[in-house]
Amino acid sequence: MKMRSKSVLVGFALSLAVAAPVSAQNEVSAQVTASESQPLQLAQVSGANVFNRNLKKDTNRNAPPPEDGIHDTENEGTFILQPPLEAYQGLPPSDYGNYIDWVKAIDEKKLNPRWDRIDSSEEPFVMDMDIIREVKASVPDVIFPHRQHTEWLACSNCHPAIFIPQQGANQINMSAILLGQKCGVCHGKVSFPITTKSCKKCHSKPKPADWQPPLSEATLKNPWR
């Protein structure tokens, strides 16, 4: 009985600690170093839950290099580097990634990155061809626009290593993309990431009005249907 009331007390103390994180910070880190002698992992904790809109948002967007957590503040070079926000002045914003819509920036001529290492007059070979990929599930079908991609990339970047340039030859699914294959070679690393806000950038062609979800085989075989 005594023990139980003690643990209730501890629980109360901990909830206080949550309410006053600054004062509790030292105490907690002391506890952790006491209980786990391992050094802290630098890798991030799995971010699977960042999809939860109730969780805290990253308030320190586009942090300057000394505050971003990967640059060493004891290194003098860190302080010479340009802060991202300074470079992003006037570029169209977006809701994810760098919080910059890079494709729109080129379309609006706010940005004209070089297509050649030295020759600034060279123009990209832009191919305007949309590929429509039907999606089995009820989400809208995918329109893949070659135009936006050829503004940035050469054909050889994707074909034939990542995508075989032939209709029906490429099996793509969201799991593969989230694990960094197919579209995920770039999307989710440098080009716009997969978030709940960006689904419709690719899944942009509404299903036909008479579209019905295909019945699963188990349902079709069910004699009691």
Add this chain to the structure above:
Amino acid sequence: MSRVIKHSKFKYVLIAAAAWLSAFMLPQAAHAEYGDVVINNYADAAGIRPVVFPHWFHRIRFRCKVCHADLGFEFKAGGNKITMAKIIDGKFCGACHNGEVAWSVENCAMCHSAIPGTPTHFHGSTVQRLIAPAYKPVESK
């Protein structure tokens, strides 16, 4: 007897509470810019800070094609096995960082600026966030 059991229970409660709290309050790893790559294939072993490559800075100036098609950079963090010798020979970073297109290699601290011990990783990548840490070191020869 019962005291011993209770004591051990209390210990577990404490550890669990500490672990739970640490998930919220310990400095959450970096919030660096999306697309920043830390490259630490050889740097730590050579006694210099790992490199931070900012994609955002470079894509303002060059399209992806310049590095990923013309200069032969693979689409893989740490997959290019870049060394200073190759850079001085004008390969990889050295194609531009030669004092002509961009500043030259004597500015060590501008690239080699990551916190020592940071593993090679793609900052903010979906793979990194979903299955941390997705880092496979380069095999040594």
